[in-house]
Amino acid sequence: MKSEQIKKLKNAGLKLTSSRLLTLGAFSSLCKPQNADDIYKKLKKLTGKDKIDLVTIYRTLTSFEQTGIVKKVNLQKDSVYYELANSHHHHIVCTVCESVEEFNLCGIEKTTKDVLKKSIKFNSIAQHSLEFFGVCKKCTKNEKRSVKKFSPSSLNPQCQRN
Amino acid sequence: MKSEQIKKLKNAGLKLTSSRLLTLGAFSSLCKPQNADDIYKKLKKLTGKDKIDLVTIYRTLTSFEQTGIVKKVNLQKDSVYYELANSHHHHIVCTVCESVEEFNLCGIEKTTKDVLKKSIKFNSIAQHSLEFFGVCKKCTKNEKRSVKKFSPSSLNPQCQRN
DNA sequence: TTTTTAATTGCAAGTTGTTTGCATTTATAA
DNA sequence: TTATAAATGCAAACAACTTGCAATTAAAAA
Ligand SMILES: [Mn+2]
Ligand SMILES: [Mn+2]
Ligand SMILES: [Zn+2]
Ligand SMILES: [Zn+2]
Numbered sequence: 227m228k229s230e231q232i233k234k235l236k237n238a239g240l241k242l243t244s245s246r247l248l249t250l251g252a253f254s255s256l257c258k259p260q261n262a263d264d265i266y267k268k269l270k271k272l273t274g275k276d277k278i279d280l281v282t283i284y285r286t287l288t289s290f291e292q293t294g295i296v297k298k299v300n301l302q303k304d305s306v307y308y309e310l311a312n313s314h315h316h317h318i319v320c321t322v323c324e325s326v327e328e329f330n331l332c333g334i335e336k337t338t339k340d341v342l343k344k345s346i347k348f349n350s351i352a353q354h355s356l357e358f359f360g361v362c363k364k365c366t367k368n369e370k371r372s373v374k375k376f377s378p379s380s381l382n383p384q385c386q387r388n
Numbered sequence: 389m390k391s392e393q394i395k396k397l398k399n400a401g402l403k404l405t406s407s408r409l410l411t412l413g414a415f416s417s418l419c420k421p422q423n424a425d426d427i428y429k430k431l432k433k434l435t436g437k438d439k440i441d442l443v444t445i446y447r448t449l450t451s452f453e454q455t456g457i458v459k460k461v462n463l464q465k466d467s468v469y470y471e472l473a474n475s476h477h478h479h480i481v482c483t484v485c486e487s488v489e490e491f492n493l494c495g496i497e498k499t500t501k502d503v504l505k506k507s508i509k510f511n512s513i514a515q516h517s518l519e520f521f522g523v524c525k526k527c528t529k530n531e532k533r534s535v536k537k538f539s540p541s542s543l544n545p546q547c548q549r550n
Numbered sequence: 551t552t553t554t555t556a557a558t559t560g561c562a563a564g565t566t567g568t569t570t571g572c573a574t575t576t577a578t579a580a
Numbered sequence: 581t582t583a584t585a586a587a588t589g590c591a592a593a594c595a596a597c598t599t600g601c602a603a604t605t606a607a608a609a610a
Contacts, residue, residue, distance in 0.1 A: 239586090240586085240587090241576080241577050241578070241585095241586060241587065242577070242578090243576075243577070243586090243587065243588085244576095245587080245588075246587095261567090262567080262568080263567085276589095278588085278589095279588070279589050279590075280568095281568090281569080281570095281588080281589070281590080282587080282588055282589075284567090284568060284569075285569090285587080285588085286587095298464065300462050300464070300517060302460070302462070302517070304566075304567075304596095304597090305566085305567060305568090306567085306568085316503075318503065318507060318509070318510050318513065320509070320510070321514070325509065327507060327508065327509045327510065329503050329506055329507065331499065331502055331503065331506070332499075333496070333498065333499040333502065334495070334496055334499060334518070336495065337493065337494075337495040337496060337518075338520070340493055340495065341478075341480065341491050341493065341520060344491055344493070345480060345489060345491065346489065347480070347482070347487065347489045347524045347525055347526070348480050348482070348489065348522050348523075348524050348525065349525055349528075350522050350523070350528075351480065351520045351521070351522040352483070352521055352522045352523065353520070353521040353522070354518065354519065354520045354521065355462060355464070355517065355518070355519050355520075355521070356496070356499075356516065356517070356518045357516065357517050358500070358503060358513045358515070358516045358517075359513070359514055359515040359516065359517070360510050360512050360513040360514045360515070361510075361512070361514065362509045362510050363509055363510065363511055364509070366511075366512075401557090402557085402558095403556095403557060403558065403605080403606050403607070404606075404607090405557090405558065405559085405605080405606070407558080407559075408558095423596090424596085424597080425596090438560095440559090440560095441559070441560050441561075442597095443559080443560070443561080443597090443598085443599095444558080444559055444560075446596090446597065446598075447558080447559085447598095466567095466568090466595075466596075467595085467596060467597090468596085468597090551610100552609100552610080553608100553609080553610070554607105554608080554609070554610085555606105555607090555608080555609090556605100556606095556607095556608095557604105557605085557606080557607095558603105558604080558605070558606085559602105559603080559604065559605085560601105560602095560603085560604090561600105561601095561602095561603100562599105562600095562601095563598105563599085563600085564597105564598075564599070564600095565596100565597080565598070565599090566595100566596085566597080566598095567594100567595090567596085567597100568593105568594080568595085568596100569592105569593080569594070569595095570591105570592085570593070570594090571590105571591090571592085571593095572589105572590095572591095573588105573589095573590095574587105574588080574589085574590105575586105575587080575588065575589090576585105576586085576587070576588085577584105577585095577586080577587085578583105578584090578585090578586095579582105579583085579584080579585095580581100580582085580583075580584090
């Protein structure tokens with residue numbers, strides 16, 4: 227599987243540098259969306275000193291995305307999160323503790339078809355983004371006196387007729 | 389419909405200021421997701437001089453969101469887009485010209501149930517975000533020599549087994 | 551209506567996440 | 581090995597957004 231990704235890098239004419247291999251490792255070792263800074267901190271810890279500059283990580287992530295190794299995930303946070311692009315799946319995000327659960331079922335093929343049928347401007351869809359938000363069991367328990375760290379749009383109580 | 393929103397403002401104990409009314413107008417006059425700067429420019433044009441500061445628009449949007457008048461839309465862009473919160477719907481976004489089409493069908497109730505059934509960490513879902521991406525008809529035609537302005541993750545050609 | 555009060559605004563300055571320019575380093579092709 | 585183009589680190593720039601504070605203003609009280 228890792229060789230799969232290395233193949234992609236080579237195919238794209240990208241050099242097999244240590245930064246890239248380390249970043250790849252950061253993704254493979256943890257199946258969870260990560261942002262540039264997550265990876266930066268992880269590699270700093272792993273490799274001892276500041277082996278890789280944060281700027282390099284940004285550039286690496288961009289090239290990984292263009293190569294199709296990773297893709298962006300919509301977590302409604304204020305930085306960009308990426309994960310390996312090797313399986314199509316979606317997420318539920320806890321709006322209190324920000325923990326993320328993946329689920330493999332997608333089930334919007336029919337919706338996609340219906341959308342296309344009704345659409346005036348489009349006749350094909352290349353991609354979709356589907357994420358769920360809620361409060362996880364753990365946080366529901368603790369919610370008595372916990373403060374919300376982050377809250378996506380329509381989560382607020384006044385939100386009507388959805 | 390506008391009075392509905394004004395009611396919300398009053399309910400939330402917010403003053404009925406001209407900035408807020410103008411911003412409300414900016415949303416009502418155009419059924420398309422907008423970011424702070426869109427509204428800023430629109431109001432500048434509309435009201436002549438710099439009637440409202442951009443900072444005020446940011447603050448207004450935040451309070452509108454908390455009040456449930458608007459909600460955020462996930463357009464995979466680098467700024468936050470909002471639209472009126474008065475109907476549950478989703479979007480298809482053209483990844484070339486960024487034009488947006490809305491569609492009212494949702495159809496992921498079943499998926500939501502399935503997800504909850506399988507979920508280990510969650511037992512309820514408060515919200516979901518579902519957007520489609522593709523190249524619109526117009527841009528498909530012109531695509532011979534057009535340059536992509538913006539491209540979300542998995543849209544790139546190398547993206548595999550999705 | 552006038553006064554009072556607390557919310558709202560504009561301006562300047564700050565923060566955060568991300569990008570760019572450029573000289574130096576490094577993987578790979580020759 | 582050497583040559584070469586790509587990749588990196590560092591400093592600086594940027595864009596989107598937030599904050600502090602004094603001045604303004606909507607709405608409550610008088
Ligand atoms: Mn995932
Ligand atoms: Mn919409
Ligand atoms: Zn949680
Ligand atoms: Zn288009």
